[in-house]
Amino acid sequence: MREERAKPATNWREEVEERLLKKPKKRYASWTEELNLDNLAQLGPQWWVVRVSRLRGQETAERIARSMARTFPDIEFKVYAPAVQVKRKLKNGSYSIKPKPLFPGCIFLRCVMNKELHDFIREYDGVGGFIGSKVGNTKRQINKPRPVSVDDMKAIFRQAKEEQEKTDQAFEEEEKKGILNSGILKTDITIDSNESxxxxxxxxxxxxxxxxxxxxxxxxxxxxxxxxxxxxxxxxxxxxxxxxxxxx
Known part of the structure; x- marks a missing residue:
């Protein structure tokens, strides 16, 4: 029997991004129908991936959410920027919490997509467009957004939760080490009313x-x-x- 070659190891982010970039099967009768972004509304509520600055992704996600709430008050939507909240202790004893993006340069938008919403997001300051695929012909061609599958979104939510739990656990272990190294008792110090x-x-x-x-x-x-x-x-x-x- 011929031995099967082992597939190269890839992480979950690469697997998701690879599926997102695959070209979808043709479903439209003509190229003009395929170019009509209003047809995306037929898919119902979907998750879409928006390209943003790698350094200001969280900030852009918050601004988009506020702007959409003002501009489209009757539309249901969610803006999600997958990130792990990293907690650090500062020298002065206080704590800082900063988000660490899981998909740097990408945020996720859930809504019923149409041309008006597409153009609003596409032209928003700090946005580089949607993840999708080129459609059309030599006369006219556009980058058409592609929805993220339910399985991929479940994987993203699950991984974000697991990464957050790992980060929190690592911080707690560092805190315990700091207390032990400072000479404080390994167990909680308790104050007794009769004996301090x-x-x-x-x-x-x-x-x-x-x-x-x-x-x-x-x-x-x-x-x-x-x-x-x-x-x-x-x-x-x-x-x-x-x-x-x-x-x-």
């Missing part, structure tokens, strides 16, 4: 001081520590990265 946790300050103004942990704010990453100074207890807010559990 004792901590030691690792750096900063109160370096090497030992105090009683009064409060821990996990959102701001701040700990309120009580120090006995000159016979009186003083409360000080300190970054959790600067304290560690104290063992006598």
């Amino acid at each position: 946790s004792t901590v030691r300050v690792l750096s900063g103004t109160f370096a090497e001081f030992v105090g009683s942990l009064k409060k821990l704010n996990r959102k701001t990453k701040k700990a309120t520590v009580g120090f006995t100074l000159f016979g009186k207890e003083s409360l000080v807010d300190i970054d959790v990265s600067e304290i560690a559990p104290h063992t006598s």
